[in-house]
Structure formats: structure tokens, C-alpha cells
Amino acid sequence: MLVxxxxxxxxxxKLRLDLxxxxxxxxxxxxxxxxxFRQEKKTEFEISLMYQKVWAWSVGVMLTDKKIGLGGQFKF
Structure with a gap:
């Protein structure tokens, strides 16, 4: 599964868990x-759907527990 x-x-x-x-x-x-997950704070999540033609650049849509957005990523 590689999580x-x-x-x-x-x-x-205080406990902190990131997956x-x-x-x-x-x-x-x-x-x-x-x-x-953080104790005494609201649990958060983020889901993204990305398109990546070359290694360094990608664009996509992101959904969180609070908002939805469009954006890009640059890796170096």
C-alpha cells in the first residue's frame, strides 16, 4: 500500500498523525x-487530482475540508 x-x-x-x-x-x-489528525484540533484532509506531463511541472484541482481550488506545482 505504501502509505x-x-x-x-x-x-x-499531544498526538500528531499524518497519512x-x-x-x-x-x-x-x-x-x-x-x-x-491533531489532538484538540479539527481533523483535516486534502485530495488532489493532478496532470503531470514532465517531471518538474504539474497542474490540477485540490479539495480540502474547507475549500476547492486550482493550482500548479513546481518540483526542484
Whole structure:
């Protein structure tokens, strides 16, 4: 499944859990799903559908628990 997981406990003994997964649908289209849990805060999520023709650039749509948006990514 290759789910990227981060589990932390800070100095106030508050729990932090981050989960992330990438799904490759076609050669150029992929989705990324991120889930964030913090104690005493609202749980957050983010889902994106991206198009990437070359390695460094991608564009797509993002949906979070609060909003939806269009955007681009540049990797270096």
C-alpha cells in the first residue's frame, strides 16, 4: 500500500498523525491524498487530482475540508 505515515508526540504529550498516499491513474494523471489528525484540533484532509506531463511541472484541482481550488506545482 505504501502509505507515508508520520506519528509524533510533542513535549505537551499531544498526538500528531499524518497519512499520505499517491495514486497513479495513468501515465500523466495522479491523485494525492493527505490526512492530518491533531489532538484538540479539527481533523483535516486534502485530495488532489493532478496532470503531470514532465517531471518538474504539474497542474490540477485540490479539495480540502474547507475549500476547492486550482493550482500548479513546481518540483526542484
Amino acid at each position: 507515508d505515515t508520520t506519528f509524533l508526540l510533542d513535549n505537551d504529550k 499520505s498516499k499517491k495514486f497513479q491513474w495513468t501515465k500523466y494523471v495522479f491523485s494525492e491524498v493527505d490526512f492530518t
